[in-house]
Amino acid sequence: MSHELPPLWSIKRWLFSTNHKDIGVLYLVTSLYFFFAGGVLALLMRTQLFMAENVVLGAGAYNQAVTMHGLIMVLWFLSPFAFGFANYLVPIQIGAKDMAFPRINALSYWFYLVSGIMALSSFFFGSAPDGGWTLYAPLTSSTYSPAIGFNIAAMALLLFVGSITMGTINFIVTIFRMRAPGMKLKHMPMFTWSIFITVGMMLYAFPSLLAGILILLADRTLGTMFFSSIEGGSFLWDHIFWFFGHPEVYIVLFPTLGIICDIIPTFTRRPLYGKKFIVGAMIVAAIVSFIVWGHHMFITGMNPDIIKLFTVSTIAVSLPFDVIVIAVIESLVRSKIKLKAPALFALGAIALFVIGGITGVFNASVALDYHLRGTYWVVSHFHYIMVGTSLIGLMGGLYYWFPKITGRLYNEKIARLHFYISFIGINLLYFPMFALYDMPRRISTYSVESGWQSLNSLATIGAFVFGLAQLLLIYNLVSSMRNGASSGSDPWRGSSLEWATDSPPSAHNFHKMPTVSSSGEVKFVNYEAESDGVAETHLSYWPIIVAFAAFVFLFGVVTSWIILQFGVGLGIIGIYLYARENFVAKEPKSEKWPFEKVNNMKLGVWIFLASEIIFFSALLGAYIFVRANSASWPAPGEFLSLQHGAINTFILLTSSFTAIVALMFAKTNSRRGVVASLLLTLTLGIVFIINKMSEWFELFEHGFVFSSGLPASSYFLITGVHGGHVLIGLFIVIFLLLRTSGKKPVREHSAGIEYFGLYWHFVDIVWVFLFPLFYLI
């Protein structure tokens, strides 16, 4: 394959490009598509609620619309839209040529696209999810949501989390290890800072959603009983979901705050006030966001002491945001801000954030929350943050960077009109909802006597005003892309690195290498000549094929055995060829603190393992939760054979030892030693699986299946997931054996063996805890 990027009009480029700017554009365009899909669903809902006792949508259709609107807007629009900018701009803002893992970047995008298509397709399989975007148990159980469409949407969520995990790892490694020489973390622009903190939250929040969805799917398809039992039930789901759900709000919000903090200094022509404090406040808010989830559960009958803890933490988490808002306002005081469209959107977003933020603090009070929870008050508060702040801020970013991405200026008059109409529409839409604090959310209709009609009608008019305003955006973008005046490289006189290069930038972003002095001054020096004469690669066929295979596989899991097999076959071929591809992505001379001694790939593996810790912790947390709430539980040896568990522990510990021996042999270039120790690791892994399977079959013979109570449910699910990890490890060993039997000196494979080892030892550590939890206590 050619190393050069095909021209912009080439379909080949948009299917196979791994360049971060192309991926960024793909994210932006795709997320806008999901914005309009989710928007249409919102307009349908608002049409239904326009009048009392309306019959535009039936209750079932309304529930599907409200659920899919929430899921699409939060997951498939807002975050990916921000990450369109992040993909395009973060490498440029830090002076890098591309992301750390360009192919994984492409893979992440294609997973995102196919997951969105899969989620939307659920409408055509009986019914899309209809229990609200929070997917509360037991509404999502097969009893209340029997349609296959739900399973398809759940599979889509699994794919989506896969996309997020890959993207997260990529951004963290890129920001840590690809910064221009001399660029300290403190020199990074606010947008890059905001993405850095956001991906940190994503890394630790999304695995909890993954675990929750996996358990839910097991409940629905295999008959496990986590969310259908009284010991787990809705309470367990709430904990797992909101451990992800509350950080998710900040995940959606932070990129917008970063954009605002980049826009305001540009248009006020003076530095941002208190940048250090804003970054510090964001980090504090990100950490505290993981201990506030319980405020979504105040009315569940939770332990009052824990409620107090969450009240305090919820009030505490509002303080860093006060710091951010004050710093932004201070940046504006006595400034002569140029009110171009990006600045208008930034100011609008901050104003709406104040409304959305203050109305959220009310819910920290248990007494108020008791009355406001589940009403339109919360809908309004939430949308002032999601739409008023996040979306409006992101729109500001779109106008801000449009000239950089296209090389053309947008139509300023239409952009301002877009802002004013959107701003009016949003307030017309959401402000009346505060007055509907006595109207339950998620009801498909209401009576005339309720007195809610006039406010609902007003909100619906606002929704259409806001929706129609977005047509101005599309018209402006499309027409300006064709006919807009040339923007030059820096139309705003911006200070961050993206304004120091062409619009749009070249394939490698800069003609000369940016370097940063300790005072933050940027200089450009010639890039060092390629010592090996090998150019970097920008195209790969395999990310789209692997993503398609994953799509087919998961679709097959729900629908058809033949489709599943096709997906497996395509996936194995795709992953093998992906791994074998001679793709060149170099580690440039760059600032790498604090990971100077850990290369990109190794750091990526460690970050992945960090996310796996949360994933397995959520699974084990569910197990411990249901076990602690059960009146009785089988004693050790009563249900599971101690012998099987002990043998597998010795086997896995030994395999960890043989894996480390393989690495030692690789370092000393002993091919026979590497092959022998890897073969031993493979054999031990296979014996582990055989022993596990024989244990499962023995249990089946004794009448224990997935649905035989919580002990069986938790054992089968969690050891099954662990067994899946062992299997993946065995495939990697087979791949390593194939590679190490080639002609290359085996020393050159030592890095691959080390990365495998990191994963394999982690799988071992998980078992180290599973063994006592299931067999000994």
Place this chain on the structure above:
Amino acid sequence: MMKIGVYLIVFGILMGTTIAELLLVGINISRTWLIISIIGLAGVKAVLIAVFFQHLKDEPKALSTLILLPLLGATAFLVISMTSVLL
């Protein structure tokens, strides 16, 4: 990279602690102490694997922090979710 002797010693300790876990089940101690001892031993094994087999000992402290953060999050999740139920 460490010497094979170090790995052998760690491997030996891992096997030994597993045997100790099995022996603990058979002796007559309170359930609370049994749980604390066995989970404690599992923790020791996990740390040994991470520090020596995954070479966390030789890596920058930032990497250990990267791993400790989710452990703290997981601990918060476990403790709060467990104590949130009124028994």
